Amino acid sequence: MIEGLLLPQLDECSAPFFEYAERGELRVQRCDGCGLRRMPPRPMCPSCGSFDSSWEAMSGDGTVWSVAIPHPPLLPAYSAMAPYNVVVVALDDDPGIRLVGNVVAGPDADLDSVDPHSLQIGALVRVVFPPAVDDGNGPIVLPRWVLRDVRSGAPPSG
Amino acid sequence: MKDRAAVAGIGTTEFAKSIDRSERVLALEAIAAALDDAGLTPGDVDGMSCYSMETTEEIDIARNMGFGDVTYFGKVPYGGGAGCGVVGQAAMAVATGQCNVAVAWRSRKRGAAASRPWAGVAQRVGGDQQRWSRPWGLLRPVDEIALLTRRYMHDFGATRDHLANVALAARRHANRNPAAVMGAKPMDRADYMAARWISEPLCLFDNCLETDGACAVVITSTERARDLAQPPAILHAWAQSLPTQHQTMTNYFCDDPLRGPAWACAEKLWSLADAGPDDIDVAQLYDAFSPLVLLSLEGYGFCERGEAGPFTDDGGIELGGRLPVNTSGGGMSEAYLHGFNLIIEAVRQVRGTSTNQVDGAELSLCTSGEGVPTGALLFRADR
Numbered sequence: 001m002i003e004g005l006l007l008p009q010l011d012e013c014s015a016p017f018f019e020y021a022e023r024g025e026l027r028v029q030r031c032d033g034c035g036l037r038r039m040p041p042r043p044m045c046p047s048c049g050s051f052d053s054s055w056e057a058m059s060g061d062g063t064v065w066s067v068a069i070p071h072p073p074l075l076p077a078y079s080a081m082a083p084y085n086v087v088v089v090a091l092d093d094d095p096g097i098r099l100v101g102n103v104v105a106g107p108d109a110d111l112d113s114v115d116p117h118s119l120q121i122g123a124l125v126r127v128v129f130p131p132a133v134d135d136g137n138g139p140i141v142l143p144r145w146v147l148r149d150v151r152s153g154a155p156p157s158g
Numbered sequence: 159m160k161d162r163a164a165v166a167g168i169g170t171t172e173f174a175k176s177i178d179r180s181e182r183v184l185a186l187e188a189i190a191a192a193l194d195d196a197g198l199t200p201g202d203v204d205g206m207s208c209y210s211m212e213t214t215e216e217i218d219i220a221r222n223m224g225f226g227d228v229t230y231f232g233k234v235p236y237g238g239g240a241g242c243g244v245v246g247q248a249a250m251a252v253a254t255g256q257c258n259v260a261v262a263w264r265s266r267k268r269g270a271a272a273s274r275p276w277a278g279v280a281q282r283v284g285g286d287q288q289r290w291s292r293p294w295g296l297l298r299p300v301d302e303i304a305l306l307t308r309r310y311m312h313d314f315g316a317t318r319d320h321l322a323n324v325a326l327a328a329r330r331h332a333n334r335n336p337a338a339v340m341g342a343k344p345m346d347r348a349d350y351m352a353a354r355w356i357s358e359p360l361c362l363f364d365n366c367l368e369t370d371g372a373c374a375v376v377i378t379s380t381e382r383a384r385d386l387a388q389p390p391a392i393l394h395a396w397a398q399s400l401p402t403q404h405q406t407m408t409n410y411f412c413d414d415p416l417r418g419p420a421w422a423c424a425e426k427l428w429s430l431a432d433a434g435p436d437d438i439d440v441a442q443l444y445d446a447f448s449p450l451v452l453l454s455l456e457g458y459g460f461c462e463r464g465e466a467g468p469f470t471d472d473g474g475i476e477l478g479g480r481l482p483v484n485t486s487g488g489g490m491s492e493a494y495l496h497g498f499n500l501i502i503e504a505v506r507q508v509r510g511t512s513t514n515q516v517d518g519a520e521l522s523l524c525t526s527g528e529g530v531p532t533g534a535l536l537f538r539a540d541r
Contacts, residue, residue, distance in 0.1 A: 006281060006292045039290075040405075065309065066305045068304035068358065070296070070301050070304075070357045074295075075279065081295075086294055086305065088305055096413065100410065101294050137282065
């Protein structure tokens with residue numbers, strides 16, 4: 001059985017997202033023809049048919065659209081942290097773009113660093129970029145999220 | 159093709175947590191039983207239809223069964239979304255003359271823990287269904303549906319009591335079905351509420367069973383079916399849907415993720431039928447997870463959007479209620495075979511042979527998976 005965290009298998013469409021994440025940037029694919037953003041990234045625009053696209057920087061702010069809290073049986077690396085949260089985050093720049101992730105206490109924190117039962121739909125979050133994981137096939141940064149301090153607009157220090 | 163094809167025979171193996179025979183042998187047993195039920199022989203079969211996830215292979219089934227020359231064979235993808243399409247496409251092949259007698263089947267052994275999805279997981283996950291979710295710990299189908307369920311509860315005020323209504327209806331029906339895996343195990347609301355979490359907000363009893371077993375049906379023209387051994391279950395209408403911008407299971411990327419494939423399938427189905435949701439006597443709604451039944455009740459138009467929870471209150475989906483649902487116990491309490499046992503039960507209802515028979519049932523609906531590209535079959539009794 002797999003012992004570590006699962007990582008995405010990259011192809012020509014998905015690789016740029018993770019390359020930007022490694023540089024600390026959250027970028028989303030946007031059609032060069034009509035401007036429609038799309039997720040997951042893919043070759044062709046479903047609106048105008050263009051094969052040309054660029055990667056547009058997002059502010060990194062988002063809103064929790066939903067929360068699940070997995071419990072074992074899970075793969076060992078995940079089971080060790082369960083129960084943890086998995087969220088879907090809608091980006092504030094374009095709420096039609098949603099990303100699956102985790103809310104954590106900070107960029108270096110584990111999936112169980114935030115009490116999953118404290119998370120609500122509508123919670124305001126900001127992207128963070130944890131250290132890269134390398135399974136021998138190249139480093140991957142999986143963007144995660146921290147709760148935004150609503151008053152200052154800054155991520156909490158903890 | 160309205161009313162032109164019918165299910166003439168049904169067959170199943172026993173259903174159990176563990177059966178000591180191969181998926182291959184179980185498939186052959188179920189197909190043989192369905193042909194016997196219809197009063198047909200293997201030499202009559204010239205069409206074959208199965209799930210893309212089926213591990214048994216057409217040539218192997220045909221050589222073992224002793225089929226003659228098969229002139230139609232096809233597969234339908236997307237797991238639990240496939241079942242109704244498997245039967246519907248076989249019926250379409252009959253109605254268009256590509257074959258005369260088709261068999262459709264599903265054989266599946268998932269009772270053993272070693273057969274669960276972990277077995278095939280690699281460290282690197284590909285495909286857009288998994289690449290954008292699994293690394294963050296959204297590992298299992300139940301986790302994928304838990305996210306949609308939480309949002310559904312948030313948007314429409316559905317509660318765990320509504321999910322419990324689905325699980326309890328299935329169990330009460332199973333308790334009157336000797337073939338059901340959970341036939342002898344009663345369950346009440348306190349049992350449901352005390353069950354361990356699997357993926358909040360879903361607990362153990364929001365999940366289907368994992369079962370060993372097989373099911374098969376025989377499809378032929380309605381005209382021919384009338385001369386065979388059983389009263390035909392006439393396929394009045396059927397439909398499939400892969401709705402716009404849909405992503406199977408991890409359907410979080412479209413405009414309205416809670417308006418799943420059931421809506422588009424229902425629109426096509428009702429446009430082809432001389433009936434609407436108010437005319438349906440009994441429904442088998444795909445139930446890998448309890449919330450899928452709520453979404454399907456809405457999608458097929460049995461209630462308004464967001465009102466499926468209250469629809470299930472006060473025995474609403476139990477025998478004698480507004481719409482009896484999953485009258486064999488379904489995937490949650492009879493057997494989970496990617497929804498094929500739901501098709502068998504839908505046929506039984508128009509034959510009048512269910513152990514939870516709806517009196518005088520004339521129109522019997524069966525649906526495949528919600529949350530994945532799906533299908534639906536609408537059977538009618540021949541009277």
